[in-house]
Structure formats: structure tokens, C-alpha cells
Amino acid sequence: MNKNLGFLGFGTLFGFVLSRTGASDYDLIMGMFIGYDYTLVGVIGTAIITGAVGMQVLKKFKHPIKSGEPLKINAKQLGRWSLLGAGIFGLGWGISGACPGTVLAQLGEGKIYGFFTFIGMIFGTYLYARLKEKHPSL
Amino acid sequence: MILEIYRVIFINPWPYWAGGIIIGLLVPLLYYYYNTALGVSTGYGNLVKILLPAGKLKWIKEKYPDPWNWRVYFIAGIILGGFIASALSGNAGFTFDMGRFTTLVGWPAIAGAIYFFSGGLLLGLGARIAGGCTSGHSIHGIANLHISSILATIFFLVGGIIAANLVQAVLMGGIW
Structure with missing residues (x-):
């Protein structure tokens, strides 16, 4: 199937599940950080375990990738500022009660404040592009 | 019976493990079909290039030669999925909540x-x-x-x- 259409389909499944499982719910994200509701810890934890088992199973396939290409998984490299960036991301996560995936599900759910988080994310990415002009080590 | 199934899938909140399993399966599935690592936030750079006058910035120019790649479709899909979930549960519409x-x-x-x-x-x-x-x-x-x-x-x-x-x-x- 056409790659773009495939990703539209997988994205739709992802957004649907994020919404149904409460990952796009402001109160549940706050609950995970403040400690009154650990539903999303369960969601993320189950996702990590399932993903890890799934990858081990995939590696046993004769053709782990349908097209027959070899499977090559790149770890993200940490630069000098990466963990500072991760901390900044975390502050945004705790303020907005959303992350880059769940804010999109919020948009689909019609949450108006989620729209502003989304616009903020686009400008935050733009800000990164501007900062990187002057500071290539970012 | 059918109503009950509809209620469990589209109206009642899901148990955490049901969502976790499907989200986790996306990791091997995206490798199997498209040799691609699951990820959302990189796609916001596509949106920057499409929506803002940023084409001259070196990082955007090098990292996003074609902003209309699969990442935009993945983003559009997630929005659509959120809409479908809320529409089928009977909560569609704009809200400040x-x-x-x-x-x-x-x-x-x-x-x-x-x-x-x-x-x-x-x-x-x-x-x-x-x-x-x-x-x-x-x-x-x-x-x-x-x-x-x-x-x-x-x-x-x-x-x-x-x-x-x-x-x-x-x-x-x-x-x-």
C-alpha cells in the first residue's frame, strides 16, 4: 500500500487509541505527575513491554521488514544539551498536560486549549530552528 | 450484544493494558511495513516548513527537503483518530473543557x-x-x-x- 496512506491509517489507529485510553485527558496526565492516578503509567509501561517483545519476535522473522531490507535500528544519540532539552520538554508536558502525539488527538476531540498547545509546539520547533542557526551544537 | 460491544469499544474508558498493547505493537508494525521508527515530534518540523517562512533556515532546509512526506500523513491520522474516538462516543464538537x-x-x-x-x-x-x-x-x-x-x-x-x-x-x- 502507498506509504503515505499507510501512515494515515496507522496514525488514525494511534490517535483513536490515545483518545480511548485516556492519554489525551489532561486530568490523567496531571494524575501521573502529581500521583493521584497512574493509568497512563500503565499505558506507557504496557506499550514499552509490548514493543520490546514485538521487536524480539520481529527479529526472529526471516524477513523482519516486508520489503526484504535488513533491519537496522538507530539509537538516538545524546548531544551535549539533549538532557536539558528533555527537561524542557518535561516542563511543557506538565504545563500543557499533553505531548506531541496526544495534543493531536486533543485537536481531533475538539479541545480548544489543545489547539493552542499545538500552535505552541509548531512555534517551539521554529524557535529551535532559529536557535540552531547560531548554536549548531544544540 | 452488538450494543454491548459498541459500548465497550467506543464509549467506556479502556483498561490501560488494551491501549498499551496496541500502541506498543505500532513499534514492530511500522518496521515491518515501512522500515520506520515510531515517532511524532519530528513531524512538527514538516509543519514549520509548510506553515511558516522558515525555508531559509539551514536546519529546516537540510532536514526537511520534502515536508509533504509520511510524517504529515501520520500527524493528520492522529488528529482524525481523536475525532473518530470522540464522535463515536457522542462527544464531538469544540469545547474549552x-x-x-x-x-x-x-x-x-x-x-x-x-x-x-x-x-x-x-x-x-x-x-x-x-x-x-x-x-x-x-x-x-x-x-x-x-x-x-x-x-x-x-x-x-x-x-x-x-x-x-x-x-x-x-x-x-x-x-x-
């Missing part, structure tokens, strides 16, 4: 808009400096046992815990 933020903070909408925009700004900037977000680092990266992603996730959580507890203490009537 944001749970405890709307019930406890009581700010005018314009202040709320600036508040969430600021949060988004930090998410966008932080994700790019960190090299990924909850999906790319925390789910894809940890599922593949990448130390860099485990470290990034620890810092995501530290930031989130600090910010959420500050918001709770300052705006929502004190420490939980």
Missing part, C-alpha cells in the same frame, strides 16, 4: 490560551533539543533498550513532575 484546569484555575480563555501556548512552546523546543518525544524516545527507544532514550525519559518525567506539582501548588489550590 480541559478537566481540572477549567474547573480549578478559572482563568479567562485568553489567559488559558497563552498558558497552553507556552506549554506547547516548551514541548516543541525541548523535543528537538532532546531528539525525540514520548513516542520516539520513551516508547520506541526504551522498547529497543536504548540507554539514551531511557535517560531522556527520566528527564521528561523529572520536568513533568516539577511542572505539574508547581501548577497544582500555585494554580490549583495547594500541594496535593
Whole structure:
């Protein structure tokens, strides 16, 4: 199937599940950080375990990738500022009660404040592009 | 019977493991079909190139030669999925409701808009400096046992815990 259409389909499944499982719910994200509701810890934890088992199973396939290409998984490299960036991301996560995936599900759910988080994310990415002009080590 | 199945899938909140299993399966599935690592936040660079006058910035020029690639379709899909979920549960439509933020903070909408925009700004900037977000680092990266992603996730959580507890203490009537 056409790659773009495939990703539209997988994205739709992802957004649907994020919404149904409460990952796009402001109160549940706050609950995970403040400690009154650990539903999303369960969601993320189950996702990590399932993903890890799934990858081990995939590696046993004769053709782990349908097209027959070899499977090559790149770890993200940490630069000098990466963990500072991760901390900044975390502050945004705790303020907005959303992350880059769940804010999109919020948009689909019609949450108006989620729209502003989304616009903020686009400008935050733009800000990164501007900062990187002057500071290539970012 | 059919009504009951509909209710379980489309109306009742899902148990955490049901969502976790499907989200986790996306990691091997995207490799199997498209040899691609699960990740969302990189796609916001596509949106920057499409929506803002940023084509001259070196990073955008080098990293996003074609902004209309699969990442935009993935983003569009997630939005569509959120819409379908809320429409089928009978909650479609625009709303200012944001749970405890709307019930406890009581700010005018314009202040709320600036508040969430600021949060988004930090998410966008932080994700790019960190090299990924909850999906790319925390789910894809940890599922593949990448130390860099485990470290990034620890810092995501530290930031989130600090910010959420500050918001709770300052705006929502004190420490939980």
C-alpha cells in the first residue's frame, strides 16, 4: 500500500487509541505527575513491554521488514544539551498536560486549549530552528 | 450484544493494558511495513516548513527537503483518530473543557490560551533539543533498550513532575 496512506491509517489507529485510553485527558496526565492516578503509567509501561517483545519476535522473522531490507535500528544519540532539552520538554508536558502525539488527538476531540498547545509546539520547533542557526551544537 | 460491544469499544474508558498493547505493537508494525521508527515530534518540523517562512533556515532546509512526506500523513491520522474516538462516543464538537484546569484555575480563555501556548512552546523546543518525544524516545527507544532514550525519559518525567506539582501548588489550590 502507498506509504503515505499507510501512515494515515496507522496514525488514525494511534490517535483513536490515545483518545480511548485516556492519554489525551489532561486530568490523567496531571494524575501521573502529581500521583493521584497512574493509568497512563500503565499505558506507557504496557506499550514499552509490548514493543520490546514485538521487536524480539520481529527479529526472529526471516524477513523482519516486508520489503526484504535488513533491519537496522538507530539509537538516538545524546548531544551535549539533549538532557536539558528533555527537561524542557518535561516542563511543557506538565504545563500543557499533553505531548506531541496526544495534543493531536486533543485537536481531533475538539479541545480548544489543545489547539493552542499545538500552535505552541509548531512555534517551539521554529524557535529551535532559529536557535540552531547560531548554536549548531544544540 | 452488538450494543454491548459498541459500548465497550467506543464509549467506556479502556483498561490501560488494551491501549498499551496496541500502541506498543505500532513499534514492530511500522518496521515491518515501512522500515520506520515510531515517532511524532519530528513531524512538527514538516509543519514549520509548510506553515511558516522558515525555508531559509539551514536546519529546516537540510532536514526537511520534502515536508509533504509520511510524517504529515501520520500527524493528520492522529488528529482524525481523536475525532473518530470522540464522535463515536457522542462527544464531538469544540469545547474549552480541559478537566481540572477549567474547573480549578478559572482563568479567562485568553489567559488559558497563552498558558497552553507556552506549554506547547516548551514541548516543541525541548523535543528537538532532546531528539525525540514520548513516542520516539520513551516508547520506541526504551522498547529497543536504548540507554539514551531511557535517560531522556527520566528527564521528561523529572520536568513533568516539577511542572505539574508547581501548577497544582500555585494554580490549583495547594500541594496535593
